Amino acid sequence: MADEAPLLLALHESHAFATRVARHLALPLGALAEHRYEDGEYKCRPLDPVSGRNVVVFSGLYPEPGLSVHDKLCRMLFLCAAIKDAGARHLQVVCPYLCYTRKERRTQAQDPVITRYIATMMEASRIDSLMTMDVHDQAAFDNAFRIPTQHLESAPIFAEQVIRWRQGESIVVTSPDLGGIKRAERFRQILEGRIGHWIGHACVEKYRRDEALSGGMLIGKVEGCTVILFDDLISTGTTLLRAAEACHAGGAREIYAMATHGLFTASNILLESPLLKKVVISDSVPPPTLESSLKTGHFEVLDISESIALALATQYGLGGQRDAAI
Numbered sequence: 001m002a003d004e005a006p007l008l009l010a011l012h013e014s015h016a017f018a019t020r021v022a023r024h025l026a027l028p029l030g031a032l033a034e035h036r037y038e039d040g041e042y043k044c045r046p047l048d049p050v051s052g053r054n055v056v057v058f059s060g061l062y063p064e065p066g067l068s069v070h071d072k073l074c075r076m077l078f079l080c081a082a083i084k085d086a087g088a089r090h091l092q093v094v095c096p097y098l099c100y101t102r103k104e105r106r107t108q109a110q111d112p113v114i115t116r117y118i119a120t121m122m123e124a125s126r127i128d129s130l131m132t133m134d135v136h137d138q139a140a141f142d143n144a145f146r147i148p149t150q151h152l153e154s155a156p157i158f159a160e161q162v163i164r165w166r167q168g169e170s171i172v173v174t175s176p177d178l179g180g181i182k183r184a185e186r187f188r189q190i191l192e193g194r195i196g197h198w199i200g201h202a203c204v205e206k207y208r209r210d211e212a213l214s215g216g217m218l219i220g221k222v223e224g225c226t227v228i229l230f231d232d233l234i235s236t237g238t239t240l241l242r243a244a245e246a247c248h249a250g251g252a253r254e255i256y257a258m259a260t261h262g263l264f265t266a267s268n269i270l271l272e273s274p275l276l277k278k279v280v281i282s283d284s285v286p287p288p289t290l291e292s293s294l295k296t297g298h299f300e301v302l303d304i305s306e307s308i309a310l311a312l313a314t315q316y317g318l319g320g321q322r323d324a325a326i
């Protein structure tokens with residue numbers, strides 16, 4: 001695959017993100033013809049020839065007003081099948097946010113294991129490989145997919161941001177739940193390596209039963225420290241808010257919340273919380289527009305498009321081209 005620039009395509013809702021990646025790669029985005037029928041059915045086809053080519057399709061599988069993840073998934077699968085039918089040599093899908101990675105295991109009898117079913121559907125549509133970032137459970141993700149996958153991590157980007165704010169004081173990286181301990185520990189190690197002094201770690205317990213959260217005990221010491229809560233995603237924001245409350249009660253000096261994917265499915269309880277000095281997410285999902293928070297610097301959005309571009313440039317041997325563009 002090396003040394004052959006791929007054709008980049010983006011389904012409508014992923015166009016802005018894909019444009020940023022394409023700019024880093026100094027490649028154009030190919031055109032798609034999308035059509036929605038009166039009965040809600042939909043079709044999409046590439047306008048550039050794909051036969052014999054490497055093709056990359058960008059698809060952000062997050063919910064948005066008027067477009068569920070099911071609609072998006074279905075549209076993406078149909079487009080991919082059409083691209084393979086038209087003779088594409090290699091088809092790669094880039095999903096900075098991949099839906100359903102939280103449904104990776106059975107928590108009740110006869111539960112569906114939806115991460116695996118998504119993998120099966122992608123394979124059936126003859127997608128050759130998948131690139132994504134910070135899935136909920138990487139081991140479950142790795143086991144679900146038989147096609148090659150590339151799992152990128154945003155922790156180095158978040159660590160760089162912490163270094164810009166803070167240098168000297170005691171920092172404690174805190175996982176907002178037990179399931180996220182490995183992720184937070186990985187971030188802690190990266191941060192410690194960059195800052196060059198010891199960074200503490202802590203965790204807040206959390207239990208989820210029928211969508212209701214309980215628990216909240218802080219494990220570790222945060223008194224007088226700067227706490228960085230680190231998680232994969234913000235949905236309602238309840239997990240991070242509960243963890244912030246536990247750290248506040250534990251005497252934390254300042255609390256920051258960081259998560260890769262900002263879905264913000266409920267009201268902006270997190271962004272409005274006075275307990276948090278800052279909420280930081282990536283642009284894997286288009287961020288909510290909150291003028292007041294953005295103005296006070298309470299809310300920051302980190303750009304991951306360059307990381308995705310770098311991974312694609314490495315894969316397709318586009319080094320020189322990319323360096324010239326960035």
Ligand SMILES: O=P(O)(O)OC[C@H]1O[C@H](OP(=O)(O)OP(=O)(O)O)[C@H](O)[C@@H]1O
Pocket residue numbers: 102136176177178179180208231232233234235236237238239240
């Ligand atoms: O913003 P919220 O609505 O609180 O949702 C976000 C939380 O949900 C996920 O964890 P989950 O509760 O699924 O954890 P588990 O897989 O470790 O049980 C994720 O890792 C976040 O911690």
